[in-house]
Amino acid sequence: MAVVKVPQSGKVVLKVQTGVNATGNPVFRLRTFANVKSGAADSDVFAVAEGLGSLQQHTLVDIIRQDVNNLINQ
Structure with a gap:
């Protein structure tokens, strides 16, 4: 039996540094954008994410x- 991966959906997460804490360590926040098509090329997703990143403060x-994928036993 073979297990087949069936793509469903995805999301892209932008990790941004919002500042530093009292001890000087960086503080990070995550900005999540859902409904990324599973068939979208990584280079296209990266280009869009960079564009969104440039809009961040x-x-x-x-x-x-x-x-997100479903695994099906065939």
Whole structure:
């Protein structure tokens, strides 16, 4: 039997640095954008995320893509 991955949906998460805490360590916040098409190319998602990051008040630190898949036993 083979297990097949069936893409469903996804989201992109922008990690931004909002400042530093009392001890000088960076403070991060996550900005999540849902309903990313599972078939979207990584380069396209990255380009859009960079564009959204440039609109943020805080510094963009990381771009994370999270995909949701169903696993089916065939």
